[in-house]
Amino acid sequence: MTRPSDEGRLDGPAQDAPDSGRGGSGRGVEPEMDPQSAVLGVADLTRTFGEIVAVDGASLAVEAGELRAVIGPNGAGKTTLFNCVMGALAPTAGSVYLNGRDITDDPEERRPHLGMARSFQSNLLFGDQSVLENVRLVVQTARKGAFSLDLFRPHHDVGRDRAAAIAETVGLDADLGTEAKNLSHGDQRRLGIAMALATEPDVLLLDEPTSGMSPGATAQTAQLIQDIRDDRGLTVVLVEHDMDVVLSISDRVTVLDRGQVIATAPPAEVQNDQAVQDAYLGGMREEL
Amino acid sequence: MTDATAPDPPSLFERYRVPLGLVVLVLALRPVVSSDLLLGFEAIANRMLILMLFVAAFNLLFGFTGLLSFGHAMFLGFGVYVPAIVVVNGLPGLPPGGSLTFLAGVVLALLAVAVFSYLLARLIVGKGEIYFALLTLAVSQAVYFVALRDPGGLTGGSNGLTRGALPAFVEQSRGHITIHAFGLSVDWYWVVGAVFLVAMVGLWQVLRSPFGRTLVAIRDNEQLARAMGVDTTSYKVWSLTFSGLLAAVAGVLLEINNSGASIENLGVLTSGDTVLMAVLGGINYFFGPIAGTFTWLFAEDFLTDFEVLHLPTAEVSLVSVDLGPAFQFWQFFLGALFVVVVLTAPEEGIWGYVRSLSARVKRRLVER
Secondary structure: OOOOOOOOOOOHHHHHHHHHHHHOOOOOOOOOOOHHHOOEEEEEEEEEEOOEEEEEEEEEEEOOOOEEEEEOOOOOOHHHHHHHHHOOOOOOEEEEEEOOEEOOOOOHHHHHHHOEEEEOOOOOOOOOOEHHHHHHHHHHHHHHOOOOOOOOOOHHHOOHHHHHHHHHHOOOHHHOOOEHHHOOHHHHHHHHHHHHHOOOOOEEEEEOOOOOOOHHHHHHHHHHHHHHHHHHOOEEEEEOOOHHHHHHHOOEEEEEEOOEEEEEEOHHHHHHOHHHHHHHHHHHHHHO | OOOOOOOOOOOHHHHOHHHHHHHHHHHHHHHHHHOOOOOOOOHHHHHHHHHHHHHHHHHHHHHHHOOOOOOOHHHHHHHHHHHHHHHHHOEOOEOOOOHHHHHHHHHHHHHHHHHHHHHHHHHHHHHOHHHHHHHHHHHHHHHHHHHHOOHHHOOOHHHOEOOOOOOOOEEEEOOEEEEEEOOEEEEHHHHHHHHHHHHHHHHHHHHHOHHHHHHHHHHHOHHHHHHOOOOHHHHHHHHHHHHHHHHHHHHHHHHHHOOOEOHHHHOHHHHHHHHHHHHHHOOOOOOHHHHHHHHHHHHHHHHHHOOEEOOOOOOOHHHOEEOHHHHOOHHHHHHHHHHHHHHHOOOOHHHHHHHHHHHHHHHHHHHO
């Protein structure tokens, strides 16, 4: 892809970065495994919107039990990549693999049944329903499949206890009867995570789980994500803007810039990577 | 609003208050509307129950799934026309006018509407809300014009089907209908009431089942439902199928009630009135369509027949005001009420007012 040449902050080294990121050359970037043999793999994924290339040949290979963060400055294509992986957007080119299976063409609603679930960046919830009913609906769907003509019993018989147990793991056990729209912002986020957990996923994708949270709530949520990963042996992919969250809890960090993966490495190495500092941390400093 | 699942399972009364309310409605409706203070005649109660069922069927789709149909009259029309055509013409081995012929027509109508609405839904449900509304309107207009053309002399064109359109078990004299079956004679109202109860309890069960809760989830947030693994298309398809089926049941009742099929049953005005009645009553509530239909039909008859307003304090004829001409425009007053409802409480409707009012009264009583 051609880049606007008037952009000063991405010169020489950054131009080479995509290749070194994907190919895993020197510069301390760990070589990535083959996307097809990873738990969650993305191979050369591209998504364009008309002229704009939002994701440009990105590849990822997330290993079982890994907690992977995907970071990048605003407009780097994080959310687009996320939506392509979850099937909310169709990629223009490239493939998505789950446990070695090519799921690129599986519709969005089948993916939770295949073992991957997401939380949303904005608080998408069934606002007029109680916390319990929000989670119960997902438990019901996970048990019954994408469609079921289950007509002959009352809904509260299906998945109630399981839903209450899941709500408890995210610390919402005191709010089971509260309407979702009346929860605090942080609790709504937690409910979103609980709903994703209710699909019994192998891979959990979280889109900016701490955005808009106070520092205290951010630390709590970071702890929660770590606990979930440790207790359930989940693979977690985290799209994050908050660097502190990323550095403290993730095993490896993938840095996205202008739709391309420019580095994948443990947090400490990413911090010291010159290309990353130029593209992302430099960008952060400019924003501040 | 749909009830939030409380952490405690609801009490027995809580659980069954809807069926209980429906029984009370059927028992009370006729004595209430036929009292001299109100409309003063009985037949309106039959019509009310039938249209309540029809509007409730429509609202399964609109209020509880989030799909607005502008052509629901076509499903009603299936229920009206298919039994009428069958009973007028007979079937092989079944003579015209026979009771069994009519029942065969009913079975045929329900089968036909189920297949028709399922296939129609598969075709149009994924097209987005506004296109769904336009496509239902277009298809229902197509059905209307087919019936108007009187294909093969079956539908009677603009005259509809009236001659010989009642089966042998129905006796109609001076506007009063009696059903004769198994050596019993039953007032038509109780037959309508029984069918109404069975159909409405069935609808209630659908809405409280896991299936029904998923419909509400789709209405509230389709994007989220899909991301959580719900095949939203299939749920919408079955919602439309059930809605069409229930509407056709109402159509069958209407056929007997009106002694035949009329082209207006298929018309766009019937579809439009349905939308207005549901919104007037409150689309978020199970009893919303019932309240809306009652208000609509009540206003229609009450205001049309209203001629002289006698102010109760004065017996002098000077203060008797002839309001008849003004009330001829009953739809104007309904329209005004409709505007008030939509501006102040869309989705809540009359039933929403009733609920919040009764909640306030209850709170007052508890405080004392």
